[in-house]
Amino acid sequence: MIRWRRGEVVRIRREWPGAVELDVTTEDGSARALAYPALVGRPEPGDVVLLNTTALAMGLGTGGYAMVVALPDRLPEDPQGPGHLVKARYTPLQTTVLGADEQDSPFHEALREADSLDGMPVIVADLHSALPAILCGLYGSRPPGPPAGEAEAGIPRVAYVMLDGGAxxxxxxxxxxxxxEAGWLGGVVTVGQAFGGDVEAVTPHTGLLAARHVLGADVAIVTQGPGNLGTGTRWGFSGVSAGEAVNAVAVLGGRPVAALRVSEGDRRERHIGVSHHSLTAYGRVALAPAQVVVPELQGEFGRRVAEQSEPLAARHELVTVAVDGLHEALRGSPVRLSTMGRTLDEDLAYFLASAAAGRHAASLLS
Known part of the structure; x- marks a missing residue:
């Protein structure tokens, strides 16, 4: 179940908001470890750490760290402040957060009767790696600068609603x-069992409403967190949540825009062209109609993507979107683009499909 190790921090490799990456030594040798200071405190060189090495031992791509569970000799102080939402419930690291929709929240009144997204476009995608590519297509040649004062007129404010199917x-x-940091996201909303966003919410529904009415978003993007789970079966993958997200957007009066998961670089036949994940999530799980964006790709592969998308027209509106100029926009991404270990040039079709969904959402704002 869990592989436990005791280790010692050798050095801090790097850190970013909410996370610290470490070099540690254990009885098995050296390893990379990751700590979330809000949960366990901030490790320093020389600290003894209790580690969960399960993901590291399994060689998981996005979870290939030893996770710091505790600093047993230097426990953090008890948390202060309000918050009654318990996330990661009944696990050893269950944590209490202040939900935007709970009674002690300053946003409770705004969300108590909130029932509409006011037609806000919401882009739904399967994988977390689609997020920066969607933003590249959304902003196109006018990416926002670092946050400073009022947003530039005509540039939409974007919120990310993170589902709990991944990290x-x-x-x-x-x-x-x-x-x-680059000013490309106006905020992150973590929903379900996910936590650590700028705003916490109980369900995807209240998360979407918080994106609109708390963060003031013009557009929202919904995906799983980093990492996902798939079994090679029709239904056994965490990305079915994309179809459920379409339903949530529709019932709240938003405009669901479905990004297809497309690949030309995946070695697995079930993901070549339009992934079976998209065909199941949008073709079977999504009961409400969405605008499904079909990227206008060239050659035989482009025809394959168009043909594979056709069955979705029974329930959704297929929108063909040109991809000219999107390769250049993707190269301007402020973050490294990677999906399943493949870079932009190794699976360009994947990123073009995501960026095309962003481009289409931008057209809905005009």
Whole structure:
């Protein structure tokens, strides 16, 4: 179940908001470790740390760290302040946060009767790696600068609603931290069992409402956190949440825009062209209609993507979006683009499909 190790911090490798990456030594040798100071305190060189090495032993791509569970010789002080939402419930690291929708929140009154997204476009995607690519397409040739004073007129404010199908702590996402620093994200809302966002919410529904009515978003993007789970079966993958998110957007009066998961670089046949994840999530799980963005890709591969998308027209509106200029926009991303270990040039179609969804959402704002 859990692989436990005791280690010692050798050095701090790097840190970003909410997370510290460490070099540690254990009885097995040396390893990279990750600590969330808000949960366990801030480790320093020489500290003894209790580690969960399960993901490291399994060689997980996005979770390949030894996770710091505690600093047993230097426990942090008890947390202060309000908050009654318990996330990661009934796990050893359950944590209490202040939910935007709970009674002690200053936003409770705004959300108590909130029932509409006022037609806000919401882009739904399967993987967390789609987030920066969607933003590249959304902003196009007018990316925002670092946050300073009032936002430039005509540049939309974007909130990210992070579902709990992948990593639970938003702090794990270095992309989110860098996108915030670059001014490309107006805030992060963590929903369900996910936590660590600028705003906490109980469900995807209140998370979407908080994006609109608390963060003042013009556009929201919904994906899982970093990492996902798949079993190679039709239904056994965490990305079914994309279809459920479409339903939530629709019932709240938003405008759901579905980004297809497309790949030309994946070695698995079920993900070549339009992934079976998208076909199941949008074709079977999503009961409300969305605008499904089909990127206008070239050649035989482009025809394959268009043909694979056609069954979704039975329930959704297919919107073909040109991808000219999006490669250049993607190269301007303030964060490194990577999906399943593949870079922009190794799986360009994936990132173009995500950016096309962002481009289409931007057109809905005009």
């Amino acid at each position: 639970l702590p938003a702090w794990f996402s270095m992309s989110c931290a860098q996108l915030r």
